[in-house]
Amino acid sequence: MVPPRTEDPGTVDPFASGADGYVDDLVEVRDLGGTRPRRTLGMVRTPHFDVTHAESRVRIGHRVAPTEVHEGLGGVIAQELFGPGWLRGQELFERIFTGVVVSSAPDPLAGWERFYRNSVALIDDAITRGLGEGAGHASIADYAPVYEHAAGLLAPGPVIELGCCFGFFSLRVAAAGRPVTGVDIEPGTVRLLDAVAARLGTDLQTLTADAAHVPLPDGAAENVVALHLLEHLSPDQGDAVVREALRLATRTVVIAVPLEDEADTTWGHVRTISLADLAAWGRATGLPHRVHEHHGGWLVLDAGAR
Structure with missing residues (x-):
């Protein structure tokens, strides 16, 4: 499912957005809202994501709730899309991550503010409760300690x-x-x-x-x-x-x-x-x-x- 790469996809712009979510040279990411479209031929569907291809781009529709937009989002993306091998590569990972955050709110900065506030609150809570699973990258509990x-x-x-x-x-x-x-x-x-x-x-x-x-x-x-x-x-x-x-x-x-x-x-x-x-x-x-x-x-x- 890995898409064709462009010669120079450029750097990730954390403030980029379009009328229907986040779009760059490699990905299109949009919030599906309350209702998912019917599953189509060639679509990969996970608990949070629908993945299809459009020419040189990967199209990602997501159902990530506002409360799930935090530092642990990377673990969700890795577990559902990259761990099974549907997608590969750090560059694609970073763009999808950015796209989910940016498309989760009316404007990019509001999405990032939500991401930071949720993350800080969860890190503080994990430290207060003494949570911690290891030196991984998949959850707040990994980073807090x-x-x-x-x-x-x-x-x-x-x-x-x-x-x-x-x-x-x-x-x-x-x-x-x-x-x-x-x-x-x-x-x-x-x-x-x-x-x-x-x-x-x-x-x-x-x-x-x-x-x-x-x-x-x-x-x-x-x-x-x-x-x-x-x-x-x-x-x-x-x-x-x-x-x-x-x-x-x-x-x-x-x-x-x-x-x-x-x-x-x-x-x-x-x-x-x-x-x-x-x-x-x-x-x-x-x-x-x-x-x-x-x-x-x-x-x-x-x-x-x-």
């Missing part, structure tokens, strides 16, 4: 988050009163985080940059964090990010990775990282460090010991 644990490892002072993506960790830490800068390589993601942070009333700085080349001075913050970033990067790129984190941090560097038997390509992972790999990074720095497991693997570096 990672965010909570990372916050507990920080030294006092400002924080830089490398590869912040949607920025839930940055938002949580900023809402607690710390100066925070969220850094991501995707301009659309950073623009989205800026817009939603303003709607949420959270004072958060953002920066579009490669995590290995951040245009900030040495010692720009006491803490630098990279949560579930390095598994998306080649070994050389990962090494460069660790070096950059140490350049930027004056006290603590916190790195977290999922512990996988195989790299999950649906989420854009290109390699697995073990506790032994984290320990090797730590030894290579020559700095005091510790490696441990808590809903995934962790490396904490004492940058202040230089």
Whole structure:
């Protein structure tokens, strides 16, 4: 069911929308509302989605309720569409995810505000109730203990988050009163985080940059964090990010990775990282460090010991 690829589908625009939902070069996504159309020849139907093809695009009709528009949406899409093999590829995954959020409300920013508010509420609830299933990517319960644990490892002072993506960790830490800068390589993601942070009333700085080349001075913050970033990067790129984190941090560097038997390509992972790999990074720095497991693997570096 994988559609033909265009030569250059362009980047994902989190604010793109049309009269009937979200449309780009690879996908069309619309909210089906209360009634599903009759099933047609060649259609894949799952609990939340109807999937068909139209020339070079995949057409997705969804019945995702407003309360289901949150960080766990990716797990639903992965389980129903990508896990069974109906669709493949991170690029397609990201576009469908964006399309569902954008088409869930009258305008894109309203959809994203709903996504963030629902996600923040569920993360807070999961932390309060002590929920947590593992170091996966499929549910709020997978992420909540990672965010909570990372916050507990920080030294006092400002924080830089490398590869912040949607920025839930940055938002949580900023809402607690710390100066925070969220850094991501995707301009659309950073623009989205800026817009939603303003709607949420959270004072958060953002920066579009490669995590290995951040245009900030040495010692720009006491803490630098990279949560579930390095598994998306080649070994050389990962090494460069660790070096950059140490350049930027004056006290603590916190790195977290999922512990996988195989790299999950649906989420854009290109390699697995073990506790032994984290320990090797730590030894290579020559700095005091510790490696441990808590809903995934962790490396904490004492940058202040230089």
